[in-house]
Amino acid sequence: MEYIRELLKMHLSISENEWETFQKHLVYREFDAKSLVVREGMIAQNIYFIESGLMRSYYLEDGKEINTYFSCDGALITVFSSFLRQKAALECLEAIEKSKTYTLSYEALYRLYQQFPKFERFGRILAEQNYLCILDRTMLMQTKTAKQRYLDFIETTAPKIIQGIPLYQIASFLGIAPESLSRIRREIVRS
């Protein structure tokens, strides 16, 4: 679980005692490739800290899957709005590849906030990052061309995600038609 400790240590200094307590709340869960972790309409009960694997969140629009987030080894994922409100998710969470995770439940996190207020910082930074992420995504969609969006994506995204996600799913994430993305990639290779 060292990767989770590292993730926390990026923002907090935590004592052995605090880490021990945090750790006790984590529950190991494995998901097969292509399995649904949170279904639309379910409540996202957990944050998933990914030890190894590849996961995505997406919503359905006219029967088409629109990807909203990808995550892999050493990072985390959830359906954040459903998790925060403990209400039915409008998005799905899927394991793209077989994924090994440690989960932290909503109840456990709120118990940790009470016990050690310093964990509030983890919650604050998580919320701030989610806020900036959705804002940047909206801006990107509104102000950048498809080619700029793709270049931005490959510059800022973990190689495992770029390589592990089928091209049509990257296209859906970037709001680009699959044919256009193929053309953009050919142009980039040529230039």
Place this chain on the structure above:
Amino acid sequence: MEYIRELLKMHLSISENEWETFQKHLVYREFDAKSLVVREGMIAQNIYFIESGLMRSYYLEDGKEINTYFSCDGALITVFSSFLRQKAALECLEAIEKSKTYTLSYEALYRLYQQFPKFERFGRILAEQNYLCILDRTMLMQTKTAKQRYLDFIETTAPKIIQGIPLYQIASFLGIAPESLSRIRREIVRS
């Protein structure tokens, strides 16, 4: 400054000592009606706790002002993304009416986080609310009709904002053409 204490007390139990320290960081500032508080390209240095007044944030699109948030007595406002990143704002902040505020600077807030980790909760909830707000707004724009968006707005918004904001600015906030909003309002009155 009691309204600020009330705002904090919605989420935190704070001691006299903690409130004393928090209070020392607040700086009183008044803004005339129609004055720009944060200009696009400036850094949002402060959170503005509004004692009395009416403020809005907006961005410019093809020379047109698109409103993103309104706030009034007893609530707060900032350009959150600029405040968090301490980078140039893509939005403006304006006092619509003469506004009396107490401001809390970025530096002061981060000093408070260090001194009393419990204030992290204030930051967490602020970030969570901003996240949910932008998400709901995006969803609303994508999935609801203009009439539903307007009904939702008058149901969830402080009367002072509904009455104090010119109709064309509410229209820009809701992504509705001013003529359409007038028609919708006539329909509602008739029904």
